[in-house]
Amino acid sequence: MKNIIKDLIIKSLSKIDKSSNISIESIEVSICKDKKFGDFSSNVSMKFAHLYDLKPRDLARKIIHEIEENDNILKIEVAGPGFINFFVSKNTQFEIIEKILEDKTSFGKNKEGNNKKILIEFVSANPTGPLHVGHGRGAAFGDCLSNILKENGYEISKEYYVNDAGKQIDILTLSVLQRYHELIDNNYDFNYEDLYKGEYVWDIAAEIHRKHEKNFFIENLNSMKINNIDDYISSVKNILSEKKFNEVKNLAVNFIQVNIKKTLILSGINFDSWFFESSLLRDNNLKKVISFLSNNNHTYEKDNALWFKSQQIGDEKDRVLIKENKDHTYLSTDIAYHKNKVERKFNKVINIWGADHHGYVPRIKGAFNIFSKGESDLIILLVQFANLFRGKDKISMSTRSGNFITLEQLLKEVGKDATRFFYIARKSDQHMDFDIELAKSNNSNNPVYYIQYAHARICSIFKQSIENGMQFSFNKDYLELLSKEEEMKIIKKLSSYPDIIKKSAEKYEPHLLTNYMRELAQEIHSYYNKFQILVDDSKLRNARLALIEASRYVLKNSGRIIGINMPDKM
Template identity: 40%
Template sequence: MSADPKVLLTDLLRAALKSVAPAQADATIVLERPKQASHGDFATNLALQLAKPLRRNPRELAALLLAELPASPLVAKAEVAGAGFINFTLAAQAKTAVVREVLTRGADYGRGAHKGVKVQVEFVSANPTGPLHVGHGRGAAYGASLSDLLELAGYEVVREYYVNDAGRQMDILALSTWLRYLAFFGIQVEFPPNAYQGDYVIDMARELSDAHQDRFAKVTLEQVLAGTPGLPPAERKDDAAVQQREAHLDALIANAKRLLGEDYAWVHGFALNEQLSDCREDLAEFGVRFDKWFSEQSLFDTGLVERAIGQLEQAGHIYVQDGAKWFRSTEFGDEKDRVVQRENGLFTYFASDIAYHLNKYERGFDRIIDIWGADHHGYIPRVRGAIAALGLPPEKLEVALVQFAVLYRNGQKTSMSTRAGEFVTLRQLRREVGNDACRFFYVLRKSDQHLDFDLDLAKSQSNENPVYYVQYAHARVCSVLAQWGGEVAELCEADLGRLQNARELALCARLASYPELVQNAAADYAPHQIAFYLKDLAAEFHGWYNAERMLVDDEALKLARLALAAAVRQVLASGLKVLGVSAPASM
């Protein structure tokens, strides 16, 4: 028999329903926990739900169902309430049975049955043009926790990072590195304000200089600047000035490619590999892992971009205007049509994204989850439109949006612009507050809600710090079990009937709700629900710990309480693992 009281009650109601209304025996039975404890442990609206098709008064129907409800020693009371609800109060043994189930199943408690559903989760996917910043950190924490949550719920998950290793941004990084490198050899080019400014660019240039001396510096200042429009005065912010700066940057890139020749690909690859290696290392230290790193460049190398646009063209979804190819995205709900191939023959980023999503579908995923920054909200209709235009089911793609976290330091918001070079990196944040605080705080809010990251709170060792509070509950159990000195496996045989006070039964109810919570949180793509649950479980445990002694002289009571504490520890560890947070044995 299952220790899940909802399974028990559903079986009882199903038996009653077969007797009262055989034709409705397969009706969906919904059981929920009432908001008020006085209304029992569970309530169902089954009579209200069936009153209309059965043409019966809901209260009368509820009474008939109760009359036919099989007797069970696990139900202390069942009664009709309100307009026709049925409230159930469980017997103590039904509530405490979960303790034995948790201890028996261990780390598998809360794990859902294998669903046979293959899910791809693509997240972070930041341009490898600089260190990850604290905004990227939230996407990383959310994506990693969501992936682990889906896996716990029974899905087969593939974690993927899309590496934007093609296109203009990588050219800008290569140019930025080369210009800083040239400065080491006396070729002082005025550094463009729209190039990458951070110290990490100078560090890469220094590595290039140390390893290859002047191999890439056999040029003159005049050659580097040849044909460029020059930079407008720094104080100019008008559109013409912005366009001139971009044109100047593009001309410098063109010159770099021409002057370096075959060596340009080497410099480009060096900058890419340096930043990508740093990104991989940063994420690994953060406890974020990926099953696949997918190269954007591979889409071009394999001809998939050209094939994807060709398929759209053959289907009549592409037209040519002013020499450029446009996708008719307005026909699929977008606000305007989108360029997929410019008049110079170069494909746009959107074309790469179309090809990448075509590849995802061709790999046979049952569900595709893209995790994007909230500023990409407007990008969703065109991607879904392209998928539909390719004849693929757009409903397979789900996009979860993540608001950037705002870091407050001394009451000041910190700039996080990678082009300006003035940003707080994820690595700096992790070093200041620790990985655990980072991972937990990042998922304390629904992903599409703004998050203000309070550094002082994250570093504090107090009950107000949620990660400290939850970890402390785990450590407390470890301490008590260490003082006891016995084998936890022995606690499976404890007399759980000795758990009788309200705090103990409330803890049991909280433990029993964990498997359902895992399923609901996974369905909602909401790992923050796990964080909330852990806070509530820790609060109930601390309250019980402070009110009752564990290591009492009464041996049976002692073992029962230790069993409950051990079960709490197991579920805390399980939830913390989903969130990528450690479960310390001591604090």
């Protein structure tokens, strides 16, 4: 119906001025929230009045005057500063039910992104420990956004960037080595300040000890004098050998990566690719990138370090790429990684980062643009932290000290469905409180339970219809019997579903879909509580069954996108 209205408006504008070159894509038509203003509304007159040298209300009247008659349109009115409101015939409203029953699981899909490729990088937590609840929100958001973009026709590649090089990984290796020595000789007692202390470090050390026994043992390691963490790392590498240190490092990183993948699978998330930072250090990849930047006047030397001219591309100041000791910074490998993204020829690249990385955005965007030269866009979406509660009690956590709840623990306690839904139920750039007790509850206060129960209720009605010999038989002519206000509300809500899918993709906001699911579930519950579906009148019964069957498809489709199951019974 929206496309019909858009076409009518375009033809009308052309009659007013044949030289008009307004595209149909620029015409906005939305569903009216209040039925007294009609079924659909357009702001076209306010948007383009200046092109016709008219006031918005005057242009709106001209558009209405020139619009050709259409059987789908009952009347058209001007409202407010120049809105054009369309009232459609009743039969036209019912067409959405027929379309849903025809399209089934494809309903809501569109071709906006056809032939366009998008790379979405998300989670990308350092492999220095298991995924914790702080990582969960970005994980759920990235996966749901990927699903929404697929519904809009985009070809999506999901990628996890593994930071398996750099100082943090060396610190993890030291942490494991110390625990490993304590397992061999319980007289060893180490200071773990600035190191990782979680139980998982013991698990890694035990695994290494079982398989490699004393192969990595260093005599008198606990008596080694340590001035700072960098000197400690250097000394251990010299004594143990770089080769053996790297072997422990790889064992530790692999152990954690296996755990991360296991947790992601529990979350219902599968990545298409895993990109390792260490690959950028092989085959002179990083050196080539640094050379390119230097040869193109994007760097300079100062204080025996190599600096990136990031201030010129929007950053607040210039940044170091290669330190005085010739070690690379995280920025240098991040730039090299984004050059690699550009080389893979995606139309768009989306990074999903934690909100604490907001200061990092200008330098990475600037570096990306150096390599992309406008042929690809980089979108960086920031996800705020989630506070974890048990009822009214906030749970405090510290990653380095090992005092945190893992995402796996949350998934096992609350379940995948509630975890995913709760994480994306609010706009991603807003802080959120995740109440574990609410997520586990089986009542209408829990939005996941409320939505799933609406689906289960519909399934129960169809089961009863079969048991009572009232098999559903669709006939579009019966739909005109749907006259109750609650029925029309459901039809209106179903009609808005394709728009929600489009808007969620355009704005990168999956929470629009979770809000929609709650609203649709509310309409279904209200209808169920007020009216009997399986009435004796077979025509009315089949009309009502068609309505709730269409609702069931939309709930199931949206649940698939969000990543939650829709049970047949509860």
